[in-house]
Amino acid sequence: MSRIAVGEATALADSRIGTERVGARAWQTLPMYTVPHRIETSRLVIRRYEETDAQQLVDVVVRNMDHLRRYMEWIAFEPQTLEQRREFIASTNAAFDSGKDYTLGMFDLDGVLVGGTGFHVRTRPERLEIGYWIDELREGQGLVTEAAAALTRVGLTFTGATLMDISHAASNARSAAVPRRLGFAPHDAGGPEVFDDGNKVARTSWWATRDTLGGEAFDAHPYPRVFDSTNTELTWP
Numbered sequence: 307m308s309r310i311a312v313g314e315a316t317a318l319a320d321s322r323i324g325t326e327r328v329g330a331r332a333w334q335t336l337p338m339y340t341v342p343h344r345i346e347t348s349r350l351v352i353r354r355y356e357e358t359d360a361q362q363l364v365d366v367v368v369r370n371m372d373h374l375r376r377y378m379e380w381i382a383f384e385p386q387t388l389e390q391r392r393e394f395i396a397s398t399n400a401a402f403d404s405g406k407d408y409t410l411g412m413f414d415l416d417g418v419l420v421g422g423t424g425f426h427v428r429t430r431p432e433r434l435e436i437g438y439w440i441d442e443l444r445e446g447q448g449l450v451t452e453a454a455a456a457l458t459r460v461g462l463t464f465t466g467a468t469l470m471d472i473s474h475a476a477s478n479a480r481s482a483a484v485p486r487r488l489g490f491a492p493h494d495a496g497g498p499e500v501f502d503d504g505n506k507v508a509r510t511s512w513w514a515t516r517d518t519l520g521g522e523a524f525d526a527h528p529y530p531r532v533f534d535s536t537n538t539e540l541t542w543p
C-alpha cells in the first residue's frame with residue numbers, strides 16, 4: 307500500500323486526508339475505528355511506534371532510501387533527524403488517537419524494526435486501506451504477506467470497517483503480489499492517485515470483505531494475538 311506513514315510530512319498527510327470523501331464536519335461526527343495497539347503474528351510484532359523507536363526509524367529509513375524512493379512519496383522528506391523522527395512518532399500517534407490514520411511499525415521478535423504498515427482511513431465508515439513497506443534486507447521472506455493477512459483479519463473483525471483495500475501503482479509487482487497471494491479480489495475502485503517515480507498515477511486496487519475472503523493461502527495465516535491500549539489481550543469472536 308502506498309504511502310505508509312514513516313516520514314510523511316504533516317502537509318502531505320493533511321492533503322491525503324483532504325482527499326477523503328467526507329468533509330471536515332463529518333470527521334467530527336462519524337464514529338472512530340477501534341484499532342488495536344499491538345498485533346502479534348508468528349514472526350512479527352506489529353504495534354504503535356514509541357518514542358524509543360526513533361533511532362531505529364532513522365537508521366532503517368536512511369538505509370532504505372533508494373529501495374523506497376520509487377513508490378513512497380514521503381521519501382522526498384528524508385533523511386530526517388532523530389528529533390524530527392520523535393516528532394513524527396508523536397504526530398502519528400496523535401493521528402491514531404483522533405481516528406485520522408493508524409500507523410504501525412513492524413518489528414521482528416527481537417524488537418528490530420523491519421518495516422511499516424497500518425490502516426489508512428478511506429471512504430468512511432466501511433473502508434480501511436492497508437499500507438506497507440519493508441527493509442530491503444527482509445524482502446522475500448513473506449513478512450509483508452504475514453502482516454497484511456493479520457491486519458486484514460483484525461481490520462474486518464475489530465475495527466468496525468467491513469472492507470479492506472490494498473492499492474498500489476500498476477508497475478509495483480511486488481506490492482500487487484501481496485493481496486493476490488492472500489486472495490483479495492481486484493477492484494476497479496478509482497480513488498486518489500498513487501505515487502510512482504515522481505508521478506501521480508492511477509491506483510490499482512484489491513478489496514477483501516468477510517464474504518469474499520478465504521482460500522488456502524489466507525487460511526494458512528493463523529489468527530494473530532491482539533492487544534488494546536491497556537495491553538489487554540482481545541478475544542477473537
Ligand SMILES: CC(C)(COP(=O)(O)OP(=O)(O)OC[C@H]1O[C@@H](n2cnc3c(N)ncnc32)[C@H](O)[C@@H]1OP(=O)(O)O)[C@@H](O)C(=O)NCCC(=O)NCCS
Nearest residue numbers: 307308377438439440445446447448449450451474480481
Ligand atoms: C512491496 C513490498 C512491501 C513487498 O515486500 P515482499 O518482501 O516482496 O513481500 P513478502 O514479505 O510478502 O514476501 C513475498 C516473497 O517471499 C516469499 N516467501 C517466503 N516465505 C514466505 C511465506 N512464509 N509466506 C509468503 N511468502 C513467502 C514469497 O514467495 C515471495 O517471494 P518472491 O519475491 O520470490 O515472489 C516491498 O517490495 C517494498 O517494501 N517495496 C518498496 C515499498 C513499496 O513499494 N511499498 C508498497 C507501496 S504500494
